[in-house]
Amino acid sequence: MLTNTLEQTYYVIDFDSTFTQVEGLDELANIALAGNPNREKVVQQIRELTETAMNGDMSFAEGLRRRIELLQANRSHIDVLIDFLRTKISDSFLRNQAFLHDYADSILILSSGFKEFIVPIVTELGIKEENVYANTFRFDAEDNIIGVDNDNVLSSDKGKVKLLQSLNLEGEVCVIGDGYTDYELRESGLASRFYAFTENVEREKVTKVADHIVPSLDEFLFLNNLPRSQSYPKSRIKILLLENVHPVAREAFEGEGFNVEFVKGALDEDELIEKIKDVTILGIRSKTMVTRRVLENAPRLIAIGAFCIGTNQIDLKTATEKGIAVFNAPYSNTRSVVELAVGEMIMLIRNVFPKSVGMHAGKWDKSANNSFEVRGKKLGLVGYGHIGTQLSVIGEALGMEVYFYDVVDKMPIGNAKKLRSLDELLQVADVLSLHIDGRKDNKNVIGKREFGLMKDGVVFLNLARGHVVDVEALVEALKSGKVSGAGLDVFPYEPKTNNEAFESELRGLPNVILTPHIGGSTEEAQEGIGHYVPERLLEYVNNGSTTGSVNVPEVQLPLLKGSHRLLHVHRNVPGILAKLNNIFARYNVNITGQYLKTNDQIGYVIMDVERSYVDGFVQEIKDMEETIKFRMLY
Numbered sequence: 001m002l003t004n005t006l007e008q009t010y011y012v013i014d015f016d017s018t019f020t021q022v023e024g025l026d027e028l029a030n031i032a033l034a035g036n037p038n039r040e041k042v043v044q045q046i047r048e049l050t051e052t053a054m055n056g057d058m059s060f061a062e063g064l065r066r067r068i069e070l071l072q073a074n075r076s077h078i079d080v081l082i083d084f085l086r087t088k089i090s091d092s093f094l095r096n097q098a099f100l101h102d103y104a105d106s107i108l109i110l111s112s113g114f115k116e117f118i119v120p121i122v123t124e125l126g127i128k129e130e131n132v133y134a135n136t137f138r139f140d141a142e143d144n145i146i147g148v149d150n151d152n153v154l155s156s157d158k159g160k161v162k163l164l165q166s167l168n169l170e171g172e173v174c175v176i177g178d179g180y181t182d183y184e185l186r187e188s189g190l191a192s193r194f195y196a197f198t199e200n201v202e203r204e205k206v207t208k209v210a211d212h213i214v215p216s217l218d219e220f221l222f223l224n225n226l227p228r229s230q231s232y233p234k235s236r237i238k239i240l241l242l243e244n245v246h247p248v249a250r251e252a253f254e255g256e257g258f259n260v261e262f263v264k265g266a267l268d269e270d271e272l273i274e275k276i277k278d279v280t281i282l283g284i285r286s287k288t289m290v291t292r293r294v295l296e297n298a299p300r301l302i303a304i305g306a307f308c309i310g311t312n313q314i315d316l317k318t319a320t321e322k323g324i325a326v327f328n329a330p331y332s333n334t335r336s337v338v339e340l341a342v343g344e345m346i347m348l349i350r351n352v353f354p355k356s357v358g359m360h361a362g363k364w365d366k367s368a369n370n371s372f373e374v375r376g377k378k379l380g381l382v383g384y385g386h387i388g389t390q391l392s393v394i395g396e397a398l399g400m401e402v403y404f405y406d407v408v409d410k411m412p413i414g415n416a417k418k419l420r421s422l423d424e425l426l427q428v429a430d431v432l433s434l435h436i437d438g439r440k441d442n443k444n445v446i447g448k449r450e451f452g453l454m455k456d457g458v459v460f461l462n463l464a465r466g467h468v469v470d471v472e473a474l475v476e477a478l479k480s481g482k483v484s485g486a487g488l489d490v491f492p493y494e495p496k497t498n499n500e501a502f503e504s505e506l507r508g509l510p511n512v513i514l515t516p517h518i519g520g521s522t523e524e525a526q527e528g529i530g531h532y533v534p535e536r537l538l539e540y541v542n543n544g545s546t547t548g549s550v551n552v553p554e555v556q557l558p559l560l561k562g563s564h565r566l567l568h569v570h571r572n573v574p575g576i577l578a579k580l581n582n583i584f585a586r587y588n589v590n591i592t593g594q595y596l597k598t599n600d601q602i603g604y605v606i607m608d609v610e611r612s613y614v615d616g617f618v619q620e621i622k623d624m625e626e627t628i629k630f631r632m633l634y
């Protein structure tokens, strides 16, 4: 029984589409009608009736009567439904079982659903059976459902209002639900606040009248300063994903309850500055320039995910200075780039493109002139990193002699030969392929002088970054025949979206393959990246680990158990640890784990502390003049 005291706050929670992600009756129909040829049609009719009733657009009693008639279910179907519902409990309810358990005396489940399936589900999460108010089925002798208990006020119109009235609760009543009938409790004056719960469904008619819209139970608990599993509700953390990253990335973040905005194209600096103000995590590919100005206008930003290999589009120095961790996908699209390079090199040395263009214009030009095999030719690789080495292996498998030059001393793979200078490589290669990164110093690494050093008729590939080649010099080399064919995937300026035209002097030149920066654009690569980058970002946000970060010192942390974790990014100056330890000592804080890593610019200290501490301690750490970013996890 509920005990009424003056001080008490009651939490009245709906079941269908709130406590669970689904509507119980709809799912019961789905189960009961398995094998029935009309299943889909009937289930759809039931769903529509549920939706109409939930929106308050039909008498509830009438809707319920018609749904039961359509149901054709029996007791055994309810057992199947219960097993199914166990897998459909709303994520935020699962996360906050401690609240449901600890506040069990104050929590009421008030539902127009049925006790037969509600009680087993909610009691497993700590709710008291006597606090569940719902309908009950009527069965015939064969255990078929034939109706509902008409004496229960919940089976009638405004049933929830009547029921709550009958409880005569003293104290404050907060209602959490997704339907209009939940709002009616507030409208009737029986409840003081109505929270529209939108984790599973969002009904405009309901959200419009709500006191608060809560995308998760975490948000409700946060607003009411109640104990919760998330220190800060994820639904309040905004993630901006640009440049059409793979949908699995969006799902990964939404699955954890983050507030995700997804934009198909890139944004220019001003557009990004406008959008980034309240963003905590930014996801981009190669086109979005994350400049100092952008970072200076991003007060909440803690991490950037580059859904690609290159990070030259990000001002890494400023990001580091501001304690913003940058992650990328260092090898998920490597193979895709390599395969495109291999395909292009064969097409170019064979002179296939001009033949194909001719054929499309009706020209039959069967001849072997200027068509060669790659076998036996010298492949020159500028940059011998992930892509360069993999191309080296495949080049050799095709019978090519592989030479490479890298600014860093790299171990040759197979029979590849390391050369001491770029000039040497330029003079040797029949096919020259660039696989260097896009750092500023690499601007125009290949220009007029370098083309001059190359063999006459060389095949030239750039699938690295546009600015590493002087395009004017390349055009001249193509026109003069110095370069017999080129495959170009990257350009100094690239259109921001597919609606913008590509303008370049390279257009219209024979035996030049132009592709719109798609070296890494395969389904396989994009899906791989879509999984990889969010995993790194989520590890960082949820646990503080910086594995794979390109700018923040890498720390792989144990999972947080029982303690509170303090994450402190600071300017790398001597004596920080001593300062921190001094604060801990003065406040008598017990440290259960401590980790520190530094790089040239910053230090990253992680401290796990016992939960009992006074808030002033945290403020002192935040106020340290060396502090760049401070976060707490629990």
Ligand SMILES: NC(=O)C1=CN([C@@H]2O[C@H](COP(=O)(O)OP(=O)(O)OC[C@H]3O[C@@H](n4cnc5c(N)ncnc54)[C@H](O)[C@@H]3O)[C@@H](O)[C@H]2O)C=CC1
Pocket: 309, 310, 311, 330, 331, 333, 334, 337, 382, 383, 384, 385, 386, 387, 388, 405, 406, 407, 408, 435, 436, 437, 438, 442, 445, 463, 464, 465, 489, 490, 517, 518, 519, 520, 521
């Ligand atoms: N077209 C596309 O869609 C894609 C393009 N890329 C580009 O390819 C580049 C290479 O990718 P990975 O091999 O994974 O990178 P990586 O970092 O593994 O290798 C780059 C190598 O280039 C070397 N290097 C840098 N500057 C050099 C220079 N001036 N001369 C000689 N060597 C130099 C580095 O020491 C390093 O070994 C990326 O940075 C990115 O810009 C990567 C993926 C897709």
Ligand SMILES: O=C(O)CCC(=O)C(=O)O
Pocket: 285, 286, 287, 307, 308, 309, 310, 311, 333, 517, 520, 521
């Ligand atoms: O797929 C993209 O947007 C960029 C690919 C790329 O250039 C990279 O991974 O560095």
